Amino acid sequence: MTIFSNASHYEKVKPGLVQRDGHKHLIAFKLSGFTFFFDKDTNQVIEEVMSGLQYDGYEILDTDITYQNAYKCIMTITYQ
Structure with a gap:
């Protein structure tokens, strides 16, 4: 998985999260390198x-x- 180099997977997407505010939010990230x-x-x-x-x-x-x-x-993950 080339997009996630040395840091943990969650730590890479965490800066893109919106703080908990009771509203619905969406985060999307690319995955690659799988074959089935x-x-x-x-x-x-x-x-x-x-x-x-x-x-x-x-x-x-x-x-x-x-x-x-x-x-x-x-x-994509929809979260609140």
């Missing part, structure tokens, strides 16, 4: 980001993956 539907590394990235959100007190309302091609997708 379920990939252990991709799952680890998604799990770490979602766990970090919950640990920091955010409520996850919805998730979505939009595939760009066989090797890249965009993960």
